Amino acid sequence: MKKALTILIICIFAGMTLGCASKPQGCVQGDCTNGPGKIQITGGLEYEGEFKEGKREGKGALMYPSGAVYKGAFKDNKMDGPGVYNWKSGEKYEGEFRNDKREGKGAYVFESGAKYEGEYKDNKRNGKGVYTWPTGDRYEGDWVNGKMQGAGTYAWKNGAKYEGGWADGKAHGEGTYLSKYGIKTVGIFENGKYKGKK
Incomplete structure (x- = not known):
């Protein structure tokens, strides 16, 4: 009860400037520091996978509000290494990523x-x-x-x-x-x- 009241108070104060409609940023499952976990990120993004020193590192999945989903390797909070990016439209890229960008060899299927x-x-x-x-x-x-x-x-x-x-x-x-x-x-x-x- 005390925890719920604290969250409500935070939400009320945050609502003065940011509003409470968007998903809160924070760990909702597991260990989001070192090891597996699930976190909801400001802007509607959601990540589930491995963490290292509080950052997305290793294998994981990043879900976007648009319906797009990336599954693959992460490094320093960014898509880095082999992975698959699927758009809601049906388009798909499978291949290498570097620093959140398509870099290296890959295959892209268009809508x-x-x-x-x-x-x-x-x-x-x-x-x-x-x-x-x-x-x-x-x-x-x-x-x-x-x-x-x-x-x-x-x-x-x-x-x-x-x-x-x-x-x-x-x-x-x-x-x-x-x-x-x-x-x-x-x-x-x-x-x-x-x-x-x-």
């Missing part, structure tokens, strides 16, 4: 059905990767800041294919285009269009 498998840096597609569209089209090659850039091959479902340079998501530089009828075009491409022979 549309598109899929990317490859390297990430700073939450974006960076490095080598394969992107497959719901239509069946497929790109395999270099990525920079989320866009096709460098060298890569784009294969259409109908059998056509382009292999060569890319810039800002478009065929750019030296390349070879093979039509669905088997007609080959070799030369220079700019902004996705053929400009002529080298």
Whole structure:
């Protein structure tokens, strides 16, 4: 009874500035200092998993008010290491995290059905990767800041294919285009269009 009264008094005073509608921050289960536990965080987040020196460290699950859920490794209160992030929409990322961002190798499945498998840096597609569209089209090659850039091959479902340079998501530089009828075009491409022979 005394504990409940204390909580009520705290809530009344806190309500003058913050209100009492949001979940209180604090440990609700287990040991939230060193070992397993469950904590409700200001803003509606909830974490259940391992702690070290009062921080999220080791394996755990972080639930967001939006319905998104991350399950995987934590370090110093952040997503760090292998993990799986599921959005309420159905989108999913499974792979490496560093400092709360997608970093390293991973696979991302989009709500549309598109899929990317490859390297990430700073939450974006960076490095080598394969992107497959719901239509069946497929790109395999270099990525920079989320866009096709460098060298890569784009294969259409109908059998056509382009292999060569890319810039800002478009065929750019030296390349070879093979039509669905088997007609080959070799030369220079700019902004996705053929400009002529080298």
